[in-house]
Amino acid sequence: xxxxxxxxxxxxxxxxxxxxxxxxxxxxxxxxxxxxxxxxxxxxxxxxxxxxxxxxxxxxxxxxxxxxxxxxxxxxxxxxxxxxxxxxxxxxxxxxxxxxxxxxxxxxxxxxxxxxxxxxxxxxxx
Amino acid sequence: xxxxxxxxxxxxxxxxxxxxxxxxxxxxxxxxxxxxxxxxxxxxxxxxxxxxxxxxxxxxxxxxxxxxxxxxxxxxxxxxxxxxxxxxxxxxxxxxxxxxxxxxxxxxxxxxxxxxxxxxxxxxxxxxxxxxxxxxxxxxxxxxxxxxxxxxxxxxxxxxxxxxxxxxxxxxx
Numbered sequence: 001x002x003x004x005x006x007x008x009x010x011x012x013x014x015x016x017x018x019x020x021x022x023x024x025x026x027x028x029x030x031x032x033x034x035x036x037x038x039x040x041x042x043x044x045x046x047x048x049x050x051x052x053x054x055x056x057x058x059x060x061x062x063x064x065x066x067x068x069x070x071x072x073x074x075x076x077x078x079x080x081x082x083x084x085x086x087x088x089x090x091x092x093x094x095x096x097x098x099x100x101x102x103x104x105x106x107x108x109x110x111x112x113x114x115x116x117x118x119x120x121x122x123x124x125x126x
Numbered sequence: 127x128x129x130x131x132x133x134x135x136x137x138x139x140x141x142x143x144x145x146x147x148x149x150x151x152x153x154x155x156x157x158x159x160x161x162x163x164x165x166x167x168x169x170x171x172x173x174x175x176x177x178x179x180x181x182x183x184x185x186x187x188x189x190x191x192x193x194x195x196x197x198x199x200x201x202x203x204x205x206x207x208x209x210x211x212x213x214x215x216x217x218x219x220x221x222x223x224x225x226x227x228x229x230x231x232x233x234x235x236x237x238x239x240x241x242x243x244x245x246x247x248x249x250x251x252x253x254x255x256x257x258x259x260x261x262x263x264x265x266x267x268x269x270x271x272x273x274x275x276x277x278x279x280x281x282x283x284x285x286x287x288x289x290x291x292x293x294x295x296x297x298x299x
Contacts, residue, residue: 064204070225083268086269112208
C-alpha cells in the first residue's frame with residue numbers, strides 16, 4: 001500500500017492469498033489469465049462433467065470479468081442455464097516485515113467479492 | 127494491420143476498399159447507449175466517484191423509502207458492490223442481485239472525406255443492479271441473498287435505523 005511505504009519505507013508488505021474452499025465445480029477468475037481459457041474451462045465443467053452447477057468467484061477488479069463470463073455462458077447455452085449472484089466481503093491478511101528491526105506485524109484489509117452460480121434450468125428451448 | 131482487419135470483419139464490413147484500410151483512417155463520431163437512463167431514486171455508481179458519497183445518498187434513500195437500488199456498469203461494478211457491502215455492515219438488509227448486459231453502439235466515420243463506409247460496432251458491457259430492503263420481500267427470485275448471521279445473536283434489528291450525520295471535510299482555501 002502506498003500509505004504504508006510513504007510513512008515507513010523499511011516496511012515490506014507480503015500479501016497472503018485468502019482462504020478459499022476448493023471444489024470440483026468451483027472456479028476462481030483472475031485478471032491475469034486469458035479470458036477465453038477461463039470461459040472454456042467453465043463450459044467444459046458444465047458440458048462434459050455433467051455437473052449440476054458451477055460456482056465462479058472473483059475478488060475486486062475481477063468482478064467485472066466474472067459477470068461477463070457467467071452471462072456469456074448463459075448466452076451460449078440458449079436457455080439451458082441460468083445465473084444467480086451473491087456478494088460477500090473478504091478479509092485479506094498481509095504480513096509487514098520491518099527490514100531494520102526484523103519485527104513482523106500484520107494488517108487486515110477488506111475487499112468485495114462476487115460468487116455466481118451457473119445452474120441448469122428445467123426448461124429446454126427447442 | 128491484422129488486428130485492424132479482425133475489427134473490420136467483426137463489424138460486418140463488406141466493402142472491399144474498407145477492408146483493406148486500417149482503423150487509423152477512422153474516428154469515433156458517436157456513442158449510443160442502448161439502455162434506459164436510471165431514475166433519480168436509483169444510486170448510479172460511477173468508476174471514479176467517491177464511495178462515501180454513494181453510501182451517504184443510499185442511506186438517505188433507506189431512511190425515506192426503506193429500500194434502495196444500487197447500479198453499476200462496466201468499471202463501476204466494483205464500486206456498486208462495495209457500497210452495498212458497507213451498508214450491510216451496520217444493518218441486516220435483504221439483498222437481491224441482478225446481472226445483465228448493456229449494449230453500447232459506436233459509430234466510426236472516415237476522416238478526410240475518403241470514399242469509405244461508416245462502421246457500427248456493438249459492444250456488450252457487464253452490469254449489476256443490487257436492491258437492498260429493510261423488510262423481507264414477498265417474492266424471492268434467483269438472486270436473493272438473506273442477511274448474514276452475525277456472531278452476537280443479541281444484536282437488535284432496528285425498525286427505524288438511525289444514521290450518523292455525514293459531515294464532509296471543509297474545503298481548503
